[in-house]
Amino acid sequence: MRSSRPKVLHKLAGKTFLERVMASVTALDPGLTAVVVHFQAEKVAAAARSYDDRVRIVQQDDRPGTGRAVQCAMDQLDRSLDPDGYVLIAASDMPLLDTNTLRGLIDHHIQAGDGATVLTVSLDDPTGYGRIIRDQDGRVLRIVEQKDATGTELAVREVNTSVYVFNVDVLRQAIKGLKDSNAQGEFYLTDALETARQSGTVGAFTAPDPLSVEGVNDRVQLASLSKKHNIRVCHELMRSGVTILDPETTWIEDGVTIEPDATILPGCFLQGHTTIASNATVGPYTTLIDAVIDQDATVERSRVQETHIGARANIGPWTYMRPGNDLAEDTKAGAFVEMKKAQIDHGTKVPHLSYVGDTHIGHDSNIGGGSITANYDGVHKNRTEIGSGVHVGAGNLFVAPVQVGDRVTTGAGTVIRHEVPDDAMVYSTNDQHTVEDWKPEWER
Secondary structure, eight states: OOOSSOGGGSEETTEEHHHHHHHHHHTTOOSOOEEEEOTTHHHHHHHHHHHOTTOEEEEOOSSOSHHHHHHHHHHHHGGGSOTTSEEEEOOSSOTTOOHHHHHHHHHHHHHHTOSEEEEEEEOSOOTTSOEEEEOTTSOEEEEEOGGGOOHHHHTOOEEEEEEEEEEHHHHHHHTTTOOOOSTTOOOOTTHHHHHHHHHSOEEEEEOSOGGGGOOOOSHHHHHHHHHHHHHHHHHHHHHTTOEESOGGGOEEOTTOEEOTTOEEOSSOEEETTOEEOTTOEEOSSOEEESOEEOTTOEEOSOEEESEEEOTTOEEOSSOEEOTTEEEOTTOEEEETOEEEEEEEOTTOEEEESOEEEEEEEOTTOEEOTTOEEEOBOSSOBOOEEEOTTOEEOTTOEEESSEEEOTTOEEOTTOEEOSOBOTTOEEOOOOOOOOOTTOOOGGGO
16 A cells, blocks of 8 residues: 555554454454454454454464465464354454355354365456366365466456465465465465365355445556445435436545435545435535434535535535534525534524634524634633624624624624623624825835
8 A cells, every 4th residue: 555554554444454354354243353453453443443442452473475464363262152153354454354255154154064264256367366266066175376476377257365264274274385486475375275275165155236346456556446436325325315416526435324315416525424315406516524414404615524404405516614513404504604613593594705613693693794703712622692683784804702692783893792681683883994096105
């Protein structure tokens, strides 16, 4: 990946590779889960524990290879294993490896009664993958890595996915004799299959979905796999009743929920645990992060983060919703409006060019363009309270902490520093000074 970050901590559709694979494995309800770490071990271990604090962490020593990783794991965990059980081994650089594929592999292994089973896939271009070599009866003989393969072996299209199931007793024996006498100088786990074959048959299970076992080794492969996955997500949503005008430019992370009859316009990024209700319209060119969009709401050309948008609300264009906002039904936040920790009651409108932070505005109020809540005194963030039925003139400045009552009217350019009671009008009396026939100094 050419990255200071461990490969398994890179993300696809909002989740790290490691988190994705661990989720698929955890859904199988295993008796024990272990993660083998080496490069930047502390970071990977911390990420694994943050997902499942019961996970066992195994440190691989400096001797390289997948076989050595399994040897280290067995050295540490062997006493915890059921001698009549089996071990599932999976790589964490296949971010779309799913539970159904793993369950199919395990079921096949048990039903076939094999000592070991390898998950395989047939590829049009198998470059870079270990080839599955079978005998004349179709039984697995061995796996040959790309750099060690002959010309005939390189022509094989069935490849190893680096996912295996071993009977515990078979695995114990198979990893004892692993050697690093190969072009890479590594301990290959694939060599254990030849040993396993001596104590029983080695089977193979073909992955039903090639995408589920597609590995990622660089940014090009990550971009390619991300796009394939995203198109699949968009198509599934479209078949469920969601309108997505352009799946090629709409990016949807896995935690997003969209109800039927919602419409997603081009250029949208939907992230985190965003939810979009039916008949809502999002986009074009909108980013939603952990946002909740209610029915019939519209969000256009805006960025909305950790914010609730009520039914029939109208947001945008070019609105910036920072975390902590709650906009009720029939509200409006228009062009070049920024909000942060704002509670806006039903029917209230902030049409344009305003900043509303740490503020509560009652129902059916209107905030004139260019108005600002000055909430920060250099040390603390202070609240502004604006009542219901309030009409705020253009260019107002609310110096928090300050409270404005219900049904108040303010004049244009007013600076409000003190409490305003209900049913009042408030305005600033700054005199206008006009100098006629004025010329700047350089023109005199």
